[in-house]
Amino acid sequence: MNRNSIIDYSGCILIRLFGPLIRILPLxxxxxxxxxxxxxxxxxxxxxxxxxxxxxxxxxxxxxxLECHGECNRTISAKLSPQKLNNLVKEFYRSFGxxxxxxxxxxxxxxxxxxxxxTLQGQQHIFEGFKKGKGVILVTVHAGSWEFSNIICANWxxxxxxxxxxxxxxxLNKLLNSYRSQKGCKLIQLKSNMRQLIMALRSNxxxxxxxxQGGKSGTxxxxxxxxxxxxxxxxxxxxxxDAQIIPAFYTRINGPYIKVFIEPPLEIKKTGNLxxxxxxxxxxxVRVFEKYISRYPREYLWSYKIWKYTKEQNILIVSDGRIGxxxxxxxxxxxLKDCLKDKGISANVxxxxxxxxxxxxxxxxxxxxxxxxxxxxxxxxxxxxxxxxDDVYRALISIKPDIVVSCGTSVAHIxxxxxxxNLAKSITIMRPSILNTKRFNLVVMSRHDWPPRRRRGDSxxxxxxxxxxxxxSxxxxxxxxxxxxxSxxxxxEGRGLASFGQSHRPPERKNVTVIExxxxxxxxxxxxxxxxxxxxxxxxxxxxxLGVLVGGDAKTFHLGKDLMQEIAGQIKMSxxxxxxxxxxxxxxxxxSAAECLLKEEFLNYHRCKLLxxxxxxxxxxxxxxxxxxxxxxxxxxxSISMISEAVNSKKYVLVFxxxxxxxxxxxFLNYFAKNKYIYLVDAYNLAKKIExxxxxxxxxxxxxxxxxxxxxxxxxx
Numbered sequence: 001m002n003r004n005s006i007i008d009y010s011g012c013i014l015i016r017l018f019g020p021l022i023r024i025l026p027l028x029x030x031x032x033x034x035x036x037x038x039x040x041x042x043x044x045x046x047x048x049x050x051x052x053x054x055x056x057x058x059x060x061x062x063x064x065x066l067e068c069h070g071e072c073n074r075t076i077s078a079k080l081s082p083q084k085l086n087n088l089v090k091e092f093y094r095s096f097g098x099x100x101x102x103x104x105x106x107x108x109x110x111x112x113x114x115x116x117x118x119t120l121q122g123q124q125h126i127f128e129g130f131k132k133g134k135g136v137i138l139v140t141v142h143a144g145s146w147e148f149s150n151i152i153c154a155n156w157x158x159x160x161x162x163x164x165x166x167x168x169x170x171x172l173n174k175l176l177n178s179y180r181s182q183k184g185c186k187l188i189q190l191k192s193n194m195r196q197l198i199m200a201l202r203s204n205x206x207x208x209x210x211x212x213q214g215g216k217s218g219t220x221x222x223x224x225x226x227x228x229x230x231x232x233x234x235x236x237x238x239x240x241x242d243a244q245i246i247p248a249f250y251t252r253i254n255g256p257y258i259k260v261f262i263e264p265p266l267e268i269k270k271t272g273n274l275x276x277x278x279x280x281x282x283x284x285x286v287r288v289f290e291k292y293i294s295r296y297p298r299e300y301l302w303s304y305k306i307w308k309y310t311k312e313q314n315i316l317i318v319s320d321g322r323i324g325x326x327x328x329x330x331x332x333x334x335x336l337k338d339c340l341k342d343k344g345i346s347a348n349v350x351x352x353x354x355x356x357x358x359x360x361x362x363x364x365x366x367x368x369x370x371x372x373x374x375x376x377x378x379x380x381x382x383x384x385x386x387x388x389x390d391d392v393y394r395a396l397i398s399i400k401p402d403i404v405v406s407c408g409t410s411v412a413h414i415x416x417x418x419x420x421x422n423l424a425k426s427i428t429i430m431r432p433s434i435l436n437t438k439r440f441n442l443v444v445m446s447r448h449d450w451p452p453r454r455r456r457g458d459s460x461x462x463x464x465x466x467x468x469x470x471x472x473s474x475x476x477x478x479x480x481x482x483x484x485x486x487s488x489x490x491x492x493e494g495r496g497l498a499s500f501g502q503s504h505r506p507p508e509r510k511n512v513t514v515i516e517x518x519x520x521x522x523x524x525x526x527x528x529x530x531x532x533x534x535x536x537x538x539x540x541x542x543x544x545x546l547g548v549l550v551g552g553d554a555k556t557f558h559l560g561k562d563l564m565q566e567i568a569g570q571i572k573m574s575x576x577x578x579x580x581x582x583x584x585x586x587x588x589x590x591x592s593a594a595e596c597l598l599k600e601e602f603l604n605y606h607r608c609k610l611l612x613x614x615x616x617x618x619x620x621x622x623x624x625x626x627x628x629x630x631x632x633x634x635x636x637x638x639s640i641s642m643i644s645e646a647v648n649s650k651k652y653v654l655v656f657x658x659x660x661x662x663x664x665x666x667x668f669l670n671y672f673a674k675n676k677y678i679y680l681v682d683a684y685n686l687a688k689k690i691e692x693x694x695x696x697x698x699x700x701x702x703x704x705x706x707x708x709x710x711x712x713x714x715x716x717x
Contacts, residue, residue, distance in 0.1 A: 008169040015175060019104045027105070027117075027256040031098045038097025042090055046375040052302040053089050053378045054423035058400045059224045060297070061085055082397060082421070086379030091298040095252065099145040105256075106179040109151045118152055119253070122262035126206070129244035129265050130158065135201030137234050137245045141212040141289050142301035144250035144258070147176070150208055152260065153248075154184035159205040163197065163233075165190040201243050209234045211247075211285055213304060220311050221283040224290055229309035235281045238268050247285060249292040251299050263288055313340060316401035317351045318411045318418065323588075324518070324641035325407035326351070328429050331519040332405045332444070335710050336427075339717055352395045354388065354411050361387035362410060369413035370434050377420040384417060397421075409433040416440065425716055429519065441716045443512045444519065444709055446640070448668040451514050513712040515705035516671070517644030523706075527628040527649060534625025538609045544580035544694060545609075546571065547630030547651075549623065549642055550598065552589020556660050557638045559594050563683055567656055568601040570686035571634065575607045577687070578694055583630060585612040585622040587639075627651065632690060637661060640668055643678060650702055652693050653678045656686055676701045 022030045042049060060080045080088065129136040138153055138160075140146060154160040162185045167173040177187060188196050188207075200207055211230060218229030238245050247263040266288070268281055293300045315336055317329045330349075337347045356362045368383040385393050396418060403425045406415035412432035416439050419426035427442045430449065437443045437452055445451040548571065553559060575582055584602060586595055595613050602608040612622045623642075627633065627649035635646050637658045646653040655669060655678050673680040676698075681689045 008171045011169065012171045012175055015104065015172075019107075022101060022104045023108055030101050030105075031255055034098035034101030035094040036097070037100065038093040038095065039090070041097065042093035048303045049089060049093070050375050050378060050420075050423050051305060052092055053085060054400075055302040055306050056088055056092070056297065057082075057085050057422065058226060058307065059294070060088065061397065061400065079398065082379045082381045088297060089302075089379070092300075092302055095144075095298045096301075096303075098252065099148070102145040102148045102256075103176070103179075106148065106151050106183060109148075109155065109183055111155060114152060114155055117256045117258060119257070119259045120262065121259065122264070123156075125246055125262050125264050126156070126158075129246055130204060130206075132242070132244060133204050134241060135204050135243040136206045137201075137237060137243050138206055138208050138248055139211045139234050139245055139285065140208070140248045140250070141210060141293070143289075143293065143296070143299040144252060146210075146250070146301075148258075149248070149250045149260070150180060150185055151183045152250075152258075153206070153208055154180075159186065159200075159203075160184065160208060161186045161188050161197070161200045161205055162208045163188050163190055197237075198241070201237065201241050207237075207243075211282075211289065212306075214309070216309060218309065219279060219282055220309065221279060221286055223286055223306065224293070226307055227311040228307050230282055230286055232278050232282050235268075235278050235285065238266075239270065239274070239277055239281070245285065247288045249289065249296075251292070251296045261292065311344065312346050312348065313402040314400060315347050315349045315403045315405060316399055316418065316424075317349065318396075318404060318406040318415050319351055319353045320406075320408040320411045321353050321355075322408065324639065325429070327521060327641060327645075328407040328519040329405045331521050331706070332407075332427055332429065332709065332713075334521060335706065335713055336403060336405075336717075339710065339713050343717070350399050350401070352392065352399070354414055355392050356387055357389060366413050366433060369417055372417065372420075374420065377417045378423075381417070381421060384414070403427065405429075412440075427713070427716075437509060437512055441511060442712055443509075444712075445512060445514055446518065446668070447514050447516055448640075448664050448671065451512050452509060511716075513708055515703075515708055516675075516677075517647060517668075517703050517705055518641040519705060519709065520641065520645045520648055522624070522627065522645050522648035526624060530621045530624025531628030533621040534610075534619075534629060537619065537625075538583065538629070540581055540609060540629060542579060542581045544578050544632070545630045546575065546580055546582050546690070547626040547633045548582065548584040549626065549633065549635040549646065550584065550586045550590055550594065551636040551639045551642055552587050552594075553591055554589075554638050554662075556662055557658065557665075558660065559591060559636060559638075559658070561593055561597060563656075563658065564594050564597050566683040567634075567686065568597065570683065570690075572601070572605070572607075573687040574690040577691060580607065582608045583610040583626045584608065585610075585626055586614050587642075588614045588618075590614065632693065634686070634690075637669060637680075638665065640665065643668075643672070644703065644705075647672070647677045647703055648706075650700055652698075652700065654681050654686065654689060654693075655679070657682050677703065 126136060126138070140149065150162050162180060164177070164187050166189070180187060188200070197207065211234060214229035214231040216229070219232040220227045221230055223230065234245055237243055245266040245268065247266065249261045251259055253259050266281070266285055270277055315333050317326070317333060319326050319329065333349050337349070340347045356365070365383050365387040381397065384396060388396070401418070401422055401424045404415050404419040405427045406412055407429035409430060409432065412428045412430070413435055415426050415428050416435060418424070425441045427444065428440050429444045431445060432440060432443060551559070571582065574580065582602065582605070584598065586598065595615065598611065599613065602611050610626070612618060614622070623645065627646060630651060632652045632654065633646040633649065634654045634656065635642055637655050638661065643653065643655060657680055661669070669678070669680055672678045679689055679693065
């Protein structure tokens with residue numbers, strides 16, 4: 001027996017056992033119990049509570065809500081804090097519990113009950129609609145006790161047909177339908193009885209329909225400022241059969257007392273363009289309900305993914321302030337935008353740079369995020385409020401992202417908190433500090449960072465196929481007599497870690513994508529644009545152009561004067577011998593000593609067409625333009641991002657070898673050199689290698705990192 005069947009059986013039993021008891025109790029007592037039932041859902045139904053919170057935040061805590069129209073605008077323009085949003089979620093659950101209990105009141109409903117507990121505002125609009133003789137479509141949304149409201153409609157003195165669809169719980173569905181029928185509702189099954197539906201309109205009867213939860217087949221219109229899928233059936237019927245659409249909204253005033261707002265008939269506009277007419281009229285109908293939902297937010301059913309089908313999504317980049325990391329995040333955002341565009345979805349990108357109050361704050365925030373549970377962050381955010389600067393915290397809570405992207409260990413935990421707060425997908429680049437990679441939808445890690453692997457219990461997909469396979473089976477061992485576990489045959493080739501030793505290791509985790517370099521924005525379109533921007537600053541007349549990218553000092557790395565002097569001499573030697581020209585740029589990390597040396601050697605050198613000292617006068621298109629206009633790129637060894645950008649430009653890339661590099665950098669350089677992405681050259685041999693490459697013109701090897709990440713992103717969207 002599956003989970004749905006268990007819920008179906010147990011639900012029927014509980015309703016049949018406790019329904020009569022609930023109806024015996026005073027109504028206020030029963031509804032008080034309903035509030036307590038709702039609070040139980042609030043505390044234990046964590047999955048749906050997360051959806052409710054995220055939906056309410058979309059409306060009441062972001063700038064998106066300001067796009068609503070009319071009275072809606074005045075009601076919801078004030079943004080709510082996470083704590084107030086959480087209070088609103090609790091109010092919703094209390095109301096939801098009362099609505100569930102109220103379904104059990106259906107057998108009690110008659111004219112006396114309605115006269116006592118139901119207040120009608122605008123009832124005359126319904127009877128005015130009947131005067132046209134084309135039928136009336138009473139349209140509502142899933143708000144308040146919508147099941148109870150159907151019974152109210154069936155007892156207003158006219159024939160009321162209710163359009164229904166099959167639910168996932170057949171026994172509960174059958175029980176509910178029996179309640180509906182006993183109290184005067186004529187039931188029409190969606191899709192299977194369309195003729196009966198049309199006959200009801202032609203007989204000038206009323207039909208009950210909803211204007212929300214359109215699903216995959218719905219029409220996309222703005223709902224509370226963001227595109228959502230809404231059903232267009234009522235609009236199509238009105239356009240074709242001239243039926244009157246009358247919106248109705250139900251809200252609880254106090255205890256069993258309910259107020260029903262009945263709007264004037266919707267003015268249906270016809271232009272002859274059916275698709276436009278459906279969209280425009282449905283948008284007008286939705287706007288009617290927006291003002292009521294914003295006024296009575298506790299009544300709306302927020303527990304489904306309202307904006308699952310949409311035309312726009314928000315991407316938030318959480319930046320640690322490092323340019324290289326930001327470029328990698330922007331590369332991910334660019335891939336996301338392309339993937340979403342293929343689905344007909346536009347994407348907006350917001351960037352928030354993280355700034356901590358002090359050094360201790362960063363460590364405290366990391367520790368608190370490590371202890372955070374899957375649903376414990378929503379409505380709290382104490383860790384962010386206590387450890388981030390106030391303007392940074394306000395910027396983070398004012399955005400409702402659908403996808404959160406970060407790069408670097410110092411912001412991975414913030415990515416986790418914000419994605420859980422907004423129920424957004426999370427993508428992090430690099431190892432996410434002390435957090436488990438399973439906490440993210442996608443982790444992009446370079447091979448030199450030693451990505452985590454699946455444990456044997458995580459997945460069976462990497463095991464050999466065949467009946468009766470056992471973990472200790474000999475089938476997966478290398479062939480050969482006398483094989484031992486410590487045999488050298490299963491060890492990775494090469495000395496130390498240079499070859500990365502991937503062949504004998506189990507596969508990566510499903511949510512971990514392994515790349516070879518660092519993600520970046522470099523592609524053909526980017527290079528063309530940057531090259532055109534840089535051309536006004538240079539005058540190139542030679543076929544061969546050398547581009548030089550000089551980095552800067554790091555923790556264990558220093559571009560010494562002697563090394564730079566040798567590099568400058570080798571470059572000049574190549575330029576003269578090959579009749580070439582030169583473009584150079586430094587970074588903001590380049591030492592003043594290295595900058596002075598470069599100016600002495602190249603500032604007035606006739607073959608140097610561009611020398612940019614970033615700390616003196618930088619131009620944004622310097623790196624991209626040099627990559628575009630050069631045939632051979634020469635870079636320093638300390639920056640993985642810079643080398644990866646050079647390789648992605650599809651040019652020959654020479655990296656001059658340097659001492660005091662970290663083990664990670666050394667692994668990275670050796671791997672790239674082994675796979676012929678770069679030529680790792682000693683400084684004294686640089687001119688010879690440039691001449692050799694230009695004479696032989698070997699094949700250029702490029703990375704496939706963007707392709708791998710694109711495929712991984714498509715799986716999570």
